[in-house]
Amino acid sequence: MKKIRVRFSKKGKIRFVSHRDVARIWERSLRKAQIKIAYSEGFSPRPKISFGLALPTGNESEAEYLDLELAEDIQENFDDLKEIQERINLALPLGLEVQKIAGKELRADSLQQVVVQSTWQFDLSGYTLEQAKKWSEGVLESSEIVVKRERKGKVVVEDLRNQVISIEVIEETEAGVRVQADLGTQPRTLRPSELLAASNPPIKARNVCRMNQWMLQGDERIEPLSINDAPAPSAQIADVTRRELNHVRTNGQASESRLNRQRVIRSTTKT
Amino acid sequence: MSSIWPQLEGILDDVQKPARYIGCEDGAITPKYHRDKVSWLLTYPDTYEVGLPNQGLQILYEIINERSDAVAERAYAPWTDMASVLRQNRLPFFSVDTHRPAQEFDVLGFNLSAELVYTNLLECLDLADVPIHTERRRPEDPLVIVGGHCTYNPEPIADFIDAAVLGDGEEVVSDITETIRRWKNSGRTSRESILRELATIPGVYVPYAYTPEYEKEELISITPRFPETPEVVEKRTVSDLTDWPYPKNQLVPVTEVVHDRLNVEVFRGCTRGCRFCQAGMITRPVRERPAKQVRTMISEGVRRTGYDEVSLTSLSTADFSGIEEVVKGTLDDSGCGQLSVSLPSLRVDAFTVGIAAELQRARRTGLTFAPEAGSWRMRQVINKLVGEDDLYSAVESAYSQGWRRMKLYFLTGLPTETDEDTKAIIDMARKCVEVGRSHQKSPSVTVSVGGFVPKPFTPFQWFGQNTEEELHRKIRLLRDEAKSSRGVQFKWHDSRASVAEGIVSRGDRRIGAVIEEVWRKGGVFQEWSEHFNLQLWVDAMEKHGLSLDSYVYRHRTEQETLPWDHLSAGLHKDFLWQEWRDALDAVGLEDCRWTPCYDCGACTGYGIEHVVASAQPPAGGSQGTGQQNLTSGSVPVSFSGMKL
Ligand code: SF4
Numbered sequence: 044m045k046k047i048r049v050r051f052s053k054k055g056k057i058r059f060v061s062h063r064d065v066a067r068i069w070e071r072s073l074r075k076a077q078i079k080i081a082y083s084e085g086f087s088p089r090p091k092i093s094f095g096l097a098l099p100t101g102n103e104s105e106a107e108y109l110d111l112e113l114a115e116d117i118q119e120n121f122d123d124l125k126e127i128q129e130r131i132n133l134a135l136p137l138g139l140e141v142q143k144i145a146g147k148e149l150r151a152d153s154l155q156q157v158v159v160q161s162t163w164q165f166d167l168s169g170y171t172l173e174q175a176k177k178w179s180e181g182v183l184e185s186s187e188i189v190v191k192r193e194r195k196g197k198v199v200v201e202d203l204r205n206q207v208i209s210i211e212v213i214e215e216t217e218a219g220v221r222v223q224a225d226l227g228t229q230p231r232t233l234r235p236s237e238l239l240a241a242s243n244p245p246i247k248a249r250n251v252c253r254m255n256q257w258m259l260q261g262d263e264r265i266e267p268l269s270i271n272d273a274p275a276p277s278a279q280i281a282d283v284t285r286r287e288l289n290h291v292r293t294n295g296q297a298s299e300s301r302l303n304r305q306r307v308i309r310s311t312t313k314t
Numbered sequence: 315m316s317s318i319w320p321q322l323e324g325i326l327d328d329v330q331k332p333a334r335y336i337g338c339e340d341g342a343i344t345p346k347y348h349r350d351k352v353s354w355l356l357t358y359p360d361t362y363e364v365g366l367p368n369q370g371l372q373i374l375y376e377i378i379n380e381r382s383d384a385v386a387e388r389a390y391a392p393w394t395d396m397a398s399v400l401r402q403n404r405l406p407f408f409s410v411d412t413h414r415p416a417q418e419f420d421v422l423g424f425n426l427s428a429e430l431v432y433t434n435l436l437e438c439l440d441l442a443d444v445p446i447h448t449e450r451r452r453p454e455d456p457l458v459i460v461g462g463h464c465t466y467n468p469e470p471i472a473d474f475i476d477a478a479v480l481g482d483g484e485e486v487v488s489d490i491t492e493t494i495r496r497w498k499n500s501g502r503t504s505r506e507s508i509l510r511e512l513a514t515i516p517g518v519y520v521p522y523a524y525t526p527e528y529e530k531e532e533l534i535s536i537t538p539r540f541p542e543t544p545e546v547v548e549k550r551t552v553s554d555l556t557d558w559p560y561p562k563n564q565l566v567p568v569t570e571v572v573h574d575r576l577n578v579e580v581f582r583g584c585t586r587g588c589r590f591c592q593a594g595m596i597t598r599p600v601r602e603r604p605a606k607q608v609r610t611m612i613s614e615g616v617r618r619t620g621y622d623e624v625s626l627t628s629l630s631t632a633d634f635s636g637i638e639e640v641v642k643g644t645l646d647d648s649g650c651g652q653l654s655v656s657l658p659s660l661r662v663d664a665f666t667v668g669i670a671a672e673l674q675r676a677r678r679t680g681l682t683f684a685p686e687a688g689s690w691r692m693r694q695v696i697n698k699l700v701g702e703d704d705l706y707s708a709v710e711s712a713y714s715q716g717w718r719r720m721k722l723y724f725l726t727g728l729p730t731e732t733d734e735d736t737k738a739i740i741d742m743a744r745k746c747v748e749v750g751r752s753h754q755k756s757p758s759v760t761v762s763v764g765g766f767v768p769k770p771f772t773p774f775q776w777f778g779q780n781t782e783e784e785l786h787r788k789i790r791l792l793r794d795e796a797k798s799s800r801g802v803q804f805k806w807h808d809s810r811a812s813v814a815e816g817i818v819s820r821g822d823r824r825i826g827a828v829i830e831e832v833w834r835k836g837g838v839f840q841e842w843s844e845h846f847n848l849q850l851w852v853d854a855m856e857k858h859g860l861s862l863d864s865y866v867y868r869h870r871t872e873q874e875t876l877p878w879d880h881l882s883a884g885l886h887k888d889f890l891w892q893e894w895r896d897a898l899d900a901v902g903l904e905d906c907r908w909t910p911c912y913d914c915g916a917c918t919g920y921g922i923e924h925v926v927a928s929a930q931p932p933a934g935g936s937q938g939t940g941q942q943n944l945t946s947g948s949v950p951v952s953f954s955g956m957k958l
Binding site: 056057059060061063064067068071072073074075076100101134136137138249 | 319324326327331332333335336337338339340566568569570617618619620621622652
């Protein structure tokens, strides 16, 4: 077995690190953990790691995923996987933690293709229970939630309503009222902050956390890797009909000079 | 002490790049506080991305935290959006390690590696709620101590700092800590007593303890106010880098920064003697780290950090006598070749290209050289003795080994520069392209030109900087020349930034008011083109009755008092003056590593010597080594380390 699927959490201060930076952290941590990853061929070889759906910067998560291809076959048994998990966890910075690793069938579809919805929890800042209930009913009863946003210099009008699958009010918190919502991820992820910004008046989302990601297996929704299962030897990768996708995602490749570009470069001490 | 993290958390969603403010680096230390300990907040007054990799700051961070009587945390200048959010929410400037208010530290230590960050220093102090003027600070306010290359002329910021440290910080930081600890434990009563005491530590300059005197408009002297204060403050020099294998735990950030790789310092100092280069002059003598120690630092560093790139840092890195051993050894150790090695500063010769070929076995995209001037005459003036032969053989060997792009760095606005000299820059680039044609279909050469700003403690400290108009004219000249040259790309630095840099580089205490004015008008992050505003500087100069002519464009005379005459980088002033005269006559000076000592003062004055592992000049290049004049490898200089 060469491919593995990893489920990890992102919590605490490190939630303010961007998706792209998390990708860089992973590459470095895997080297530090001395997990040998397969590299792509060619001029500038890249490690074969493919990341799941991006998590908005500032949000926490209990359920992030990535797939990676190892350079060498490993035994598909509990102990080997457990050891890999421990080594990676020692190498990862505080706040990122692998919860589970499982073997992945080589030909299974990529995470970005199979995941169809996420479960989120977040606080409606400054709301009372009553207001929260009214808000969630309002959203669910509405026939459309139209937002305008700019993409590549053009204004795109979108209806988010179909992306809101369910909303449930949970409890009062320090920041307001916590709700749980299932939001769609295809053709693109609906972020809780977007949904709240589209409310009238706009609401500030606090303590946003992705609880689960879901894919379909027949009529049922399952997680790409569930932490509740017994230590399964191999993850069940559902065979999901491929959808028309138009991802606009960065692949974690950093342009070297990006950070330097805007600086006035000093002239006399080039060292 | 208290952490403001709970309040920060709520506002980080509202700022760009929040990861700048969270810390979380691998290698960061959890400080253990005790009321008797001296607490330092080490600040780099530019963005996190620029400041985090700073080696000087990381070295001090480790040394202080290794002490049982001190702790250190770090901070970086908040970007403008964060600064306004902090002000709106009445939150202070804070450390990234544990998010403590800066105000609660005993010492705010700033690393100043560029003059244009001075306004950020004021911004950080103001956000910290620390009075920006030293005379307004109370005993309970933190002490503001600065270090870094800019402190060789701290006069423009004299009103804002309590002390400046000259030279290597490794040892003096402990002297300072102990002095402050005693002051703190004896009740921390008067501010004057600690300032006077700090002023007696070698390498520490306390502006408060010195009075400048003017006659009419002219500065005539800066003299000590107190009997125990030394007349001249000498820089500190660490004699052997072997004793200081720092940083031992280089910080690995969780967000992208510049120089995002393992950095290992292979030597300090440079004796090539380029007359424009302050870094080379003030860090003399050369002190190499043993190749074996370098290799250990690399292998341990790579294992600990997970980086797949290591950079060997120093000035003119190819001069490191262990370069081949380190490069080969490192590449062999790393086995599968996943580790890449980079040299930030390449010498211009074929030998260096050979090393570069070794380093970049697979990816040969671009190489960068710094001939600095286009004509040989000009290069003799600035003492960058790169022969044409060296350059073209370097270029030839680079193209023939598969490189396709070359980047060449130059300065313009140098002493005695004529338009012929300026245009020679493009000539040189053209010839490089021609050389490339025999090896590549479409070779390209990028010429990058910066306007020269004279710096203290260099032979050019007396030179009147070119005016903005003159620099601009030269840039246009170059641009026109480049246009008609196939394969030559032209890039230049904003000549307006050179003016502002010129004001502060050689300014005296009166420039403090200008810096304050620019800051009050919102002129922060002046190193960044999107924030840089020359008009603020020009207006501030005018408001305070100070002229650009006198501060920037005027040649200094031999007799006049320079604002840094009471400080010393070890260099004799008459050596520098002689170098200035020789420059005007276009007479070069060879590298003293391989020729007899000229008694510049950097070694002789302090009883130290170059620490160089090899008495052989580096192979295959004449750049400043004076090899042309040498018949054999035996050179009359000792190379063993400290004089006993
Ligand atoms: S004192 Fe002599 S050997 Fe030392 S840097 Fe100066 S000229 Fe070179």
